[in-house]
Amino acid sequence: MEVDQLRYFLRVAERGNFTRAAEELNISQPALSRSIQKLEEELGQPVFERKTRSVALTDAGTLLQSRAQQILALIEDTKAEISDDGRSGQIRIGAIPTIAPFFLPDLLRKFSTEFPAASIIVQEDTTDHLLKRCTQGEIDLAILALPVPAKYLEVEELFQEELLLVLPPNHPLVNKPQIRLNDIKALPFVLLDEAHCLSDNIVSFCRQRSFHPVAVEQTSQLAMVQELVSLSHGISMVPQMARKLDQSDRRVYRSMSGIKPVRKIAMVWNPYRFQSRLLQAFQERLRTYAREQDACPS
Template sequence: MEVHQLEYFIAVAETGSFSRAAERCHVAQPSLSQQIKKLEQEIGQPLFNRSRKGVSLTEAGQLLLPRAHAILAEIQNIRPNLEREVQEGKGKVSVGFIPTVAPFVLPRVIRSFRTLYPGATLAVHEDLTQALVSGLIEGSLDVAITSLPVHHPLIETDELLTETLMVAIPREHLAAQSDDLTVHELERYPFIALSEMHCLGEQVRAFCSQQNVDLQIVCHTAQLSTVQSCVVLGLGISLVPQALAVSDDSGQVVYRRVTDAVPQRKIAAAWYVRRRLSFLARELIRLVRQEYPQENQPPCA
């Protein structure tokens, strides 16, 4: 059953004539008649009583007519209804976050997203960059929030912000007495390092290598929260995202800047290059940029 067949059927029913219906539909009468016959064959019974006086609906035709009107009305409303539902935020979006970003922005993003789009479904996944890239390509993720660079030809990225890495120091530590540190002062103290399985760990290693800094690493850990705990216990210092400094209200850690060579990372949204970002995915990216902890909030004592 095709849409134009229903249109022809309605035209014949309303005009009572195949010829007038053909004129109304701007098609040749033989073509219209052929399509009506195909429709009758598909339904399995005649839709019109044909006579010299004209045509009238059979019982089957009478039953089909309101259904045909309803089908065409629904088809005509598909586009405006879809546009309205998209703007209202109805639908589903699946997003991935790397573990060194998720704790600082994800709760805020979820709260804002649910407030703005209560009719939407938000699925959240936290994993390493490689797993998020696989999810984007396989289609289980619509968008991922990660840090640059992302080395994959099928992944497109949009840089959202540049984040400074801060030196996390135990409050009673000697280094906490300085307002800022030089990059080579990092060599003087035991260092708590995040595993290079995380892009942040690799970024810290690369930064120190570029600056010819030989860190005294006393602990490798797989979790940023463990890095923070080790700093609190006085086991050493570390380089951590500014978002952690902004979010930390414990008062147990002091955060200082590296003045002569600023370590940074770039936070970005990533998606599969062959997949168009949905309205909800674009809105989620906007919220990440909006809600990411900013420098004017830090509790850096």
């Protein structure tokens, strides 16, 4: 049984399809099929139930999936621990799309200056996918918005940030000295789609105050939310970190009066995986950088 066989097996198990797995592994489908066939011959039974366009794990495959994940994690951790000098190496960071482009660039520049021999790979994805990757050891650290269903993962809150009301410049509320919840209850909202937790943060805040925002449009990009607001399709709420980078005069940002909508940003990691000194250094720089961003008292 070879390490590559286990990697190939896990990718097919995750994708449920030989063709997609082969494309991601950058090998031919016949080569992938032969590798899995040899694995099954060694085990003496099939690990996949073949269907017309997909595959499903057999009982043996389910057991092998758990063991293969443990074996590969042990190999990767052993390599990392042996080569850990605290200055070089690779860190794999994951972040949700409403954080990654606004929060990470300056932090990564500062860290790269201090640790020039370090390599940092950033993966942008939804919360559910990042938690899964963190659990499986595919990334070392995830930066997310709370709450998160982080079973077997360590979660540390970093800071809070305000969600600002964003309006088109000709909106009647722009010149109002104070904007309260009653002023926006009947207004149409532009929100991110359900895959993004920012919409959950906004809807949860509104529901706690006895109203449900009516979403007239949903999109997958925060930049598109801002553009649709500029075109008077509706109003929305945008994180403070995104507002800082928005230099356009086609949108107006206002802070709500009274209890303000906020979201809590946290880092998540797998405490059962080896934590390199380089990763620990990154966590410390992340904590320091986060304290500088915290404009909302906990």
